[in-house]
Amino acid sequence: MNATRVNAIYRKDLRDALRDSRLIVALLVPLLIGVLYSFMFKDDARQAAKLGVVASTSSRLPAALQAATRAAVHLQVQSFADQAALTRQVRDKNVDVGLIIPAGFDQALKGGAPPRLTVILPAAPSFGGDYVAAMLDRVTLPSTAGTSDSAFAALAARKIFVLVAIILMIAMIAVYALPAVLTEETERRTVDALTMIASDAEVIVAKALFGLTYCVISVPLMLAITRVAPEDVALFVVDIVLTSVTLVGLGLLLGGLMRTQTQLNTWSTVALIPLLAPAIIVQLPLPGWATVIVFVLPTAQTMRLGVNALAGRELFGAEWLSVAIILAWAVVGYGLVWWRLLRREAA
Amino acid sequence: MSAHSGGRVIIEVDGLSKHYGDLRAVDDVSFSVAEGEILGLLGHNGAGKTTTIRMLTGRARPTSGRALIAGHDVVHERERVKPLINLVFEEQNLYERQTGRENLHLFARLYGAPPARVAELLERVGLTDAASRKVRTYSSGMKQRMLIARALVNDPRVLFLDEPTKGLDPSSARDVRGIIREHARAGATVFLTTHYMEEADELCDRVAFLAAGQIVALDAPRELKLRFGRRTASVLLRDRSKHEVRLDDGGDAARLEAWMAAGEVLTVHSQEGTLEDVFVNLAGRAL
Numbered sequence: 001m002n003a004t005r006v007n008a009i010y011r012k013d014l015r016d017a018l019r020d021s022r023l024i025v026a027l028l029v030p031l032l033i034g035v036l037y038s039f040m041f042k043d044d045a046r047q048a049a050k051l052g053v054v055a056s057t058s059s060r061l062p063a064a065l066q067a068a069t070r071a072a073v074h075l076q077v078q079s080f081a082d083q084a085a086l087t088r089q090v091r092d093k094n095v096d097v098g099l100i101i102p103a104g105f106d107q108a109l110k111g112g113a114p115p116r117l118t119v120i121l122p123a124a125p126s127f128g129g130d131y132v133a134a135m136l137d138r139v140t141l142p143s144t145a146g147t148s149d150s151a152f153a154a155l156a157a158r159k160i161f162v163l164v165a166i167i168l169m170i171a172m173i174a175v176y177a178l179p180a181v182l183t184e185e186t187e188r189r190t191v192d193a194l195t196m197i198a199s200d201a202e203v204i205v206a207k208a209l210f211g212l213t214y215c216v217i218s219v220p221l222m223l224a225i226t227r228v229a230p231e232d233v234a235l236f237v238v239d240i241v242l243t244s245v246t247l248v249g250l251g252l253l254l255g256g257l258m259r260t261q262t263q264l265n266t267w268s269t270v271a272l273i274p275l276l277a278p279a280i281i282v283q284l285p286l287p288g289w290a291t292v293i294v295f296v297l298p299t300a301q302t303m304r305l306g307v308n309a310l311a312g313r314e315l316f317g318a319e320w321l322s323v324a325i326i327l328a329w330a331v332v333g334y335g336l337v338w339w340r341l342l343r344r345e346a347a
Numbered sequence: 348m349s350a351h352s353g354g355r356v357i358i359e360v361d362g363l364s365k366h367y368g369d370l371r372a373v374d375d376v377s378f379s380v381a382e383g384e385i386l387g388l389l390g391h392n393g394a395g396k397t398t399t400i401r402m403l404t405g406r407a408r409p410t411s412g413r414a415l416i417a418g419h420d421v422v423h424e425r426e427r428v429k430p431l432i433n434l435v436f437e438e439q440n441l442y443e444r445q446t447g448r449e450n451l452h453l454f455a456r457l458y459g460a461p462p463a464r465v466a467e468l469l470e471r472v473g474l475t476d477a478a479s480r481k482v483r484t485y486s487s488g489m490k491q492r493m494l495i496a497r498a499l500v501n502d503p504r505v506l507f508l509d510e511p512t513k514g515l516d517p518s519s520a521r522d523v524r525g526i527i528r529e530h531a532r533a534g535a536t537v538f539l540t541t542h543y544m545e546e547a548d549e550l551c552d553r554v555a556f557l558a559a560g561q562i563v564a565l566d567a568p569r570e571l572k573l574r575f576g577r578r579t580a581s582v583l584l585r586d587r588s589k590h591e592v593r594l595d596d597g598g599d600a601a602r603l604e605a606w607m608a609a610g611e612v613l614t615v616h617s618q619e620g621t622l623e624d625v626f627v628n629l630a631g632r633a634l
Contacts, residue, residue: 004456004459005456005457007456008453008456008457009453009457012442012445012449012453015445015449016442016444016445019444019445020444188438188440188443189436189438189440190440190441190442192406192436192440193434193436193440193454193497194457195406196404196429196432196433196434197429197430197454197457197458197501198457
């Protein structure tokens, strides 16, 4: 491996990319989406809502409701002496939703018995009242701590969507921009001129560096423009670097398989779906089989680690497993690229 | 088949074959080329010319046989061979979004050539004034000259050219031939494929005819024409009638002799056979 040759090809690719409108668009589209999301959603655009509670004994339910609705509602809790006072306040719209919590509610919930709970809503409930009432089922069901529900509730929608836009950006660079560069070299036979002196491996390493550079420049750019700052910078860097390295490996594989730009345009779109979709749907309740499929895809793990990094706490558990899954994809991607190189050498 | 007399052998090919399934693209080809020689490989489309170049430049692995360049095996010692050779591709595979100068600088860096080499080459191929323009604005002739400049960046001991004047206008083709000749005069070996018989005749010290993957003749153009060409004479008689006679044909020769004896001949212009004739004779049809 000759570093001078790798550097020469890498610099050529960087210069060429700045003159290639396809690559500029591949970078700008996710950036614009990120900026758009950033404007559409605010960090704290939550509506205020008031929860009135009548409880004869102490209960964890109001606190659990506050946590569960945190993403959308700033929920204030106020205690009332009796049901009549609470009903009056709800009717007068001083309180958005009222709860009558019976004695022994928490114990009954723990014991698995369906506890009786009285909910008081006005004739025309507010958004906050409706939302809190809708979340009651989730809170009173068996605990699901560490799942996407609580994780996404803890993070503002703006940050979530900027994270999705970052993943889209890395995916666009890795499975569109990078393969486009590689396929163009193959289609125009310029790679044959390079390999008159450079090795296939040197060309591939230069392309990988080019892809990673694009990611390394564009992700901080997105964060700067959208003014999203991760709470856990180290974890965020690990997440983005791992994901970039992995997707670049998969992009090199895709670019190596494609012979023409037309083929690439078709297949890169197909490849984008399993990379982008998990980032969006990892938060949603899915059937068991779908959860498993989404879970083993690299960008689902990017999203989980990214959410943790942005929130600064482990909202999604088993971070080591997320890292391991992304790494496993990297090994598969680069392994296949290496295998193809060996086959080319032998041809 | 031996190398051109007098020179040290730089390309040595022995029993080289390349098969794609049942197709024998190149079939047991052997020849050698001397240092400083210009060898032309001629043949129809699909005769195996490009496959031969691909094997000699290490871009295709032979099915059997071997090829040495400057004593190094092109398959097993490819890294040693690479700095010694270069290739002008049939396709104009330049980086079109880059300028001419940037294209050459890239390859100068890849080959470890000094930056001054770029200016020197641009001057040599007459592209100094266009060096700062993007290659996509170049004419076909300019791109071809740029391809040659790129292939000369490492001052190769063996320069391969695959159809170097294909599709060029006569003036550009002449420029390209001039550059090739100049490089050979400087002591380098040139190995080219071409469809153009006149070009091969004009440029090459020796030509090899390739048909169905095999070399059917390899010699200096003049020798080939003498050996396989049809020598003719154009005769103008006193009665102003013109006749074409084949000198190798007994009947025609006797007829000419009779005209001369009778004093009927006004002018005689003898013509040696062309490479085209030789090729038709050997390969069965014209290029």
